[in-house]
Amino acid sequence: MKISEIKRIGIAGAGTMGSGIAQIFARKGYKVLVTDIKEEFLHKSAKLVDLFNSSLIEEGIMSEDEVEGVLSNISFSTDKAGFKDCELIIEAIVEKMDIKQDFWREVEELASKNTLFATNTSGLSINKISSKVIDKSRFIGMHFWNPPHIIPLVELIRGDETSNETV
Numbered sequence: 498m499k500i501s502e503i504k505r506i507g508i509a510g511a512g513t514m515g516s517g518i519a520q521i522f523a524r525k526g527y528k529v530l531v532t533d534i535k536e537e538f539l540h541k542s543a544k545l546v547d548l549f550n551s552s553l554i555e556e557g558i559m560s561e562d563e564v565e566g567v568l569s570n571i572s573f574s575t576d577k578a579g580f581k582d583c584e585l586i587i588e589a590i591v592e593k594m595d596i597k598q599d600f601w602r603e604v605e606e607l608a609s610k611n612t613l614f615a616t617n618t619s620g621l622s623i624n625k626i627s628s629k630v631i632d633k634s635r636f637i638g639m640h641f642w643n644p645p646h647i648i649p650l651v652e653l654i655r656g657d658e659t660s661n662e663t664v
C-alpha cells in the first residue's frame with residue numbers, strides 16, 4: 498500500500514492523545530473514526546477537539562475557515578466495526594499491556610489485510626503489544642508527543658517483524 502492510499506484512519510482511545518491525533522489528521526483532510534468504550538468519553542473528546550481548534554486559531558496557526566472541515570472529517574463511535582474500512586489504525590488506549598494485546602487481536606480479525614497497525618504506547622514493548630497479532634509485519638510504534646496537535650514530532654518504533662514498507 499502507498500501512503501497516498503491512506504484516506505481513512507481509525508483511532509482507538511478518545512483521551513488526551515487520541516483526541517489530539519484525530520485533530521491533526523482531520524485537519525490534514527483524512528477521514529477519522531475515533532472510538533472509545535463509553536459514549537461519555539467520546540463527548541469529552543469532541544469537546545477537546547473544539548478546544549484544540551480554538552487554541553490553534555488563537556495562536557494564529559489555524560484559520561477559522563478550517564474548523565468546519567476538521568469537524569466534518571471526524572466521526573465518533575463506541576463500535577470499532579468501522580475500523581474495517583480504515584487503511585491505518587492508531588491505538589491510543591490505556592497503557593496496559595493485556596488490554597492493548599486483546600485490543601489488537603480483536604482489531605486484526607475485523608481489519609482489512611493491508612491495514613497498517615500503530616500503537617501510541619509511551620514505553621511498552623512493541624513486540625509484546627503485538628504478540629497476539631498474526632501479521633506483525635504491519636505493526637509499528639507511532640509515538641506522538643503531548644500535545645500532539647502542537648508538537649510536530651512522531652517517533653516510529655519498529656518491532657522485530659515490522660516491515661520496511663510499514664515504516
Ligand SMILES: NC(=O)c1ccc[n+]([C@@H]2O[C@H](COP(=O)([O-])OP(=O)(O)OC[C@H]3O[C@@H](n4cnc5c(N)ncnc54)[C@H](O)[C@@H]3O)[C@@H](O)[C@H]2O)c1
Nearest residue numbers: 510511512513514533534538589590591592617618619643
Ligand atoms: N498523555 C501523554 O502525555 C502521552 C504521550 C505519548 C503517549 N501516550 C500514550 O498514549 C496512550 C493513551 O494515553 P492518554 O494520555 O491519551 O490516555 P487517556 O487516559 O487520556 O485516554 C485513554 C482512553 O482509552 C480508552 N480506552 C481504554 N480501553 C479501551 C479500549 N479497549 N478500546 C477503546 N478505548 C479504550 C479510555 O476510556 C480513555 O478514554 C497510552 O498508551 C499512553 O502511554 C501518552
